Amino acid sequence: MxxxxxxxxxxxxxxxxxxxxxxxxxxxxxxxxxxxxxxxxxxxxMLTKGRERGTVEVSRCGARTCSGPFTPLSAGAAARGSVVIEKSVAVKRGQTYAVVVKPGTDDVVRSGPAGVLYSxxxxxxxxxxxxxxxxxxxxxxxxxxxxxxxxxxxxxxxxxxx
Structure with a gap:
């Protein structure tokens, strides 16, 4: 027991x-x-091979997003009149940032070491x-x-x- x-x-x-x-x-x-x-x-x-890379010069900012013209840097990337980047404390109007375009959209994310750490x-x-x-x-x-x-x-x- x-x-x-x-x-x-x-x-x-x-x-x-x-x-x-x-x-x-x-x-x-x-x-x-x-x-x-x-x-x-x-x-x-991080996986930028085959993606459109370039720069965006932020010209307008709203409550949540900023936008500006996209200048391509990689082969196969097309110039765009306006792309959208998420507004954060690190994105300021008038500045130029290295970005990667999300496939099939006009949305971009920051690239380079700052973009990797931010993501x-x-x-x-x-x-x-x-x-x-x-x-x-x-x-x-x-x-x-x-x-x-x-x-x-x-x-x-x-x-x-x-």
Missing amino acids: PSAVSSTQGAVAVLRFGRRAAMGSIAVLILVAGFWGSWGTAQYV WLPLGGALLLASVVVAGGLRLTRVAWVLAGSGMALLTAAFVAL
């Missing part, structure tokens, strides 16, 4: 496993969401958020510090590059 002590230890072990599984799943979900959010833009910036900002935020879950829920402080350090390094590099 099982004793009360062994049943309590078994229950504690099951609860501990459940907590670790839940927190591990949440941390992985946060990181996957950060990667997915970044990849939507990063794929155009991975959602992953940097996800790394920071996941570090809190890993530290608090999984009690893995060293892993949490590595995640937080990686997220801060990515966010700081993007801030400096822009």
Whole structure:
């Protein structure tokens, strides 16, 4: 017949496993969401072979987007009277930026080192958020510090590059 002590230890072990599984799943979900959010833009910036590359001189800005003429730099790229770039603190009217055109649209994203770092900002935020879950829920402080350090390094590099 099982004793009360062994049943309590078994229950504690099951609860501990459940907590670790839940927190591990949440941390992985946060990181996957950060990667997915970044990849939507990063794929155009990092995989530029065969894409239209050029520059845009920002001439007009609205509430969410800016626009201006596109000057091609790559073979096969066509000049366009106006393309749209997402408005951010790094995009200013009158400035010229290196960009890549999203296929089939008149939307562009920044290219070069600044564009790569900017496109991975959602992953940097996800790394920071996941570090809190890993530290608090999984009690893995060293892993949490590595995640937080990686997220801060990515966010700081993007801030400096822009």
